[in-house]
Amino acid sequence: MLQNLPIPFLVLSFLTILSALYVVTSKNPVHSVLALIFTFFTISAHYVLLNAQFLAVVNLIVYAGAIMVLFLFVLMLLNLSKETEPVKSNWWGIAAAISAGSLLLIITAAFQVSGEAVAKNPVEGIGLVKALGKVLFTRFVVPFELTGILFLAAMVGAVLLGKREKGTDALITKEESRG
């Protein structure tokens, strides 16, 4: 089944799954972030294979460039490392593996029953900015504007949450100086 597939697809899929596993299992949070960035790079390569060039670039800029740098900054701000990583017993790992494995099994089994239902009709140039922009600014223009409101709300919320309140801070410094 697998040997008929083209080499680039196989190598990319292998790298994607491997780095995703490393994100989950690595003890050091900084290694997890870097592995996740690598996963996003391989997913972008998949987008290029799938003729979705605009999404490939946006994925790199938004995820690898903006979101993951935000994660990295917060990790370094909070000074987290291998030593501060909370440990969990093996039972948790077994239970989590069984749950995730059952989900995998059920979804693949459901797909085998339902079978192939996709009409192959690849169109040239569908993933370019011109084609996507036409759809985005005609049929999806209302959701696009609502997205702007969502971003504004998220931005105001993040700023409000991040603002220092004098009362709580004083409490913490008092507790820390005492203990």
Added chain:
Amino acid sequence: MSILNIFNQVEISHYIYLSTVLFAIGLFGVLFRRNAIILLMCIELMLNAVNLLFTAFSSYMGDADGQIFVFFIMVVAAAEAAVGLAILVLVYRNTRKTDVSFLDQLKG
């Protein structure tokens, strides 16, 4: 133009399996890890699995709507990451840890 003609050589079922495996790995991470930042990262991983499947279906069927949906999912993921990390910094400032066990101290 694609680098190789993937639509004739790879069936879409392989993309479905790949995304399902990625999603299951993300779910395993959410259940297994206790560090709240890693939890957020695993959620991003699951969102990316969905994005990959949306793009695969969109490309195979020649319909641009799926790729627009991926665009919206990215927007929501960015907003979610910003607010989630802000909450996390706030919790860390108050409790000095990012363990998800802080959740059992919530009242209300």
